Amino acid sequence: MSEERAPHLLYVAWGYPPARSGGVYRALATANAFAERGWRVTVLTAERDVFVTGTGIDPTLEPLIDERISVVRLPFSSPAYDVDISRWSYARAAAPEIWATLRNRRDLRRFPERGYGGWREPLERAALELHANDPVDLVVATANPHVDFLAGHRLHTDHGVPYVMDYRDAWQLDVFSGRRLSAPGSAIDQWERRLVESAHEVWFVNEPILDWHRALYPNAAARMHVVANGFExxxxxxxxxxxxxxxxxxxxxxxxxxxxxxxxxxxxxxxxxxxxxxxxxxxxxxxxxxxxxxxxxxxxxxxxxxxxxxxxxxxxxxxxxxxxxxxxxxxxxxxxxxxxxxxxxxxxxxxxxxxxxxxxxxxxxxxxxxxxxxxxxxxxxxxxxxxxxxxxxxxxxxxxxxxxxxxxxxxxxxxxxxxxERSRQLAPRLAALERAVARNGGSR
The missing domain is CATH 3.40.50.2000 (Glycogen Phosphorylase B;)
Incomplete structure (x- = not known):
């Protein structure tokens, strides 16, 4: 695949190396797999300091990122991760609980995911700017957080770019208890339905989770696939x-x-x-x-x-x-x-x-x-x-x-x-996505 004809993938993962958050190995391996197949890959992720001061890091992961991948790190702000008191505003320092409550309410109005809703606007803005400068052929986003999916949804809505939703676990399903976490008609339910119904593909890590979602969204069943985890x-x-x-x-x-x-x-x-x-x-x-x-x-x-x-x-x-x-x-x-x-x-x-x-x-x-x-x-x-x-x-x-x-x-x-071995799990889907992008005429 020549450089001029190589399709452009936008890969979205809030938790990307050096993060040690759940699913980071899957994110690392998926983006690398696209790069190895000749795609031009841009990764949108949170700024490095979020992981250094918040979740913790695994510094051995960063050298494993394929050198052909462009990593764009976006500012991310959340009460749960802003732990440097010296950077707090006077209002937050004076009344931290009230400040956090008001901030969470505002973020949830943007997107109904506690702690992450405020990232919607920076994420969508960055995706639109990237597409304007170097047209994107496909978006793949991995969750959680599920706000990651909005970059693809926005490019699809505004420009017709196909997007893939890769669930590491689930949003409305508690994988331990089997309970549904959000009521039908809730903001989360409405958003997930909107996202799933317009996605090009939806990936899950195992058959039981796929079956649960297939029953919830029967119209999207044919676009749902198991992409299991694996070893490198x-x-x-x-x-x-x-x-x-x-x-x-x-x-x-x-x-x-x-x-x-x-x-x-x-x-x-x-x-x-x-x-x-x-x-x-x-x-x-x-x-x-x-x-x-x-x-x-x-x-x-x-x-x-x-x-x-x-x-x-x-x-x-x-x-x-x-x-x-x-x-x-x-x-x-x-x-x-x-x-x-x-x-x-x-x-x-x-x-x-x-x-x-x-x-x-x-x-x-x-x-x-x-x-x-x-x-x-x-x-x-x-x-x-x-x-x-x-x-x-x-x-x-x-x-x-x-x-x-x-x-x-x-x-x-x-x-x-x-x-x-992980490439055996990814290869069938990557091949199918390459065919779909080729049918759509390649780079926009």
Missing amino acids: AAFAERLPPVRAGRETGLRLGYIGTISSHVPVEALLAGWRLARERSELLARSELELYGYLDHSGIPNQSVVDAIRDNAEHGVRHLGPVGKATISDTYARLDALLLVLGTGKYVTSGKVFEYAATGIPIASIHDPGNAASDVLRDSPVWFPTPGLGPDEVATTLERAAEAALAQTDDDRRAAQRWASQF
């Missing part, structure tokens, strides 16, 4: 061999954000019981890696639980950068997939876990969508429930498999998981 090809090149010295004690590990939805107490209760029953686990360790909540502020109940179980070989070793995560997997003998309950819950981490070929103990409700991903894995050990005895039995089975695993066993598990 570069990660597959650095997969760890079986660790030597396991006989003296195993290392079981969890890697990921430990939010309030993660059943840490159930895991630790099962772990303590398993150590009482298993001589192997009695001399083993449980290592937890990741932030202790999405906000960057540690969840005190998790902090306390880890501290109270230190004498049982439980350690929290902090977050792991994307560029060094292979080293962490190399020190582990079994992986713990500990997830909140919900049939709509998959987790992006499940694909990376599978790719390693390391035995996986699933400490989550059997009905989670993650079970559908791992069901045929040769190294998967699901728990039938979250009671201490059930969790302990699952941990014991995974530990025995980890002790017995050979290099050939691990390579076989890695071959099985190769189906989840």
Whole structure:
């Protein structure tokens, strides 16, 4: 594809490297995939300071952005993220609660998404300016926040540009409880219907979430697709061999954000019981890696639980950068997939876990969508429930498999998981979008 004829993609992601927010790996990989296929890619995202002072950053992610991508960082202001008191106005400093209430009301009138509604105007303005200077052929936006979708909607409304909505989870569906979060006819419901009905495609991470939306928006069903998460090809090149010295004690590990939805107490209760029953686990360790909540502020109940179980070989070793995560997997003998309950819950981490070929103990409700991903894995050990005895039995089975695993066993598990390499998930949709843009005549 020549430079003159290359189509122009506008990719919108509030959380983009170096952000460590949920879905950032998907955003990074999707924009890179378009660039690798010859698209000219412009990314609209929030300014870097938002992540440095707010959610926290993973500095190892920025070097992974394809050098051909142009990243435009927009000012973003929200009461939840403006934490530098020296920059507050006199009115806010004098009455912060009243100021925040009035500000939130004003932002919600712009777009009904608490904390993000105020970004609508800067986002739409930037999208229109970009299109005026270098016509956009396609917009792909990923949520959440869902205000990201408005850049594509505005370019579609004003200029006929097709746009794709990529949901990481859902807006009106609580993926843990299965409840609908917004009443029919509410502002959120009206906005989502408007967006979905005019989108060129709508992507979801798994079939259960797609099915829920298909029932809600039957007229858009044919334009809805599953684009599952996956692991990166570069990660597959650095997969760890079986660790030597396991006989003296195993290392079981969890890697990921430990939010309030993660059943840490159930895991630790099962772990303590398993150590009482298993001589192997009695001399083993449980290592937890990741932030202790999405906000960057540690969840005190998790902090306390880890501290109270230190004498049982439980350690929290902090977050792991994307560029060094292979080293962490190399020190582990079994992986713990500990997830909140919900049939709509998959987790992006499940694909990376599978790719390693390391035995996986699933400490989550059997009905989670993650079970559908791992069901045929040769190294998967699901728990039938979250009671201490059930969790302990699952941990014991995974530990025995980890002790017995050979290099050939691990390579076989890695071959099985190769189906989840991320480019295989993205390629069919990217090819379809290229055909659609070509039919529309390419660059405007």
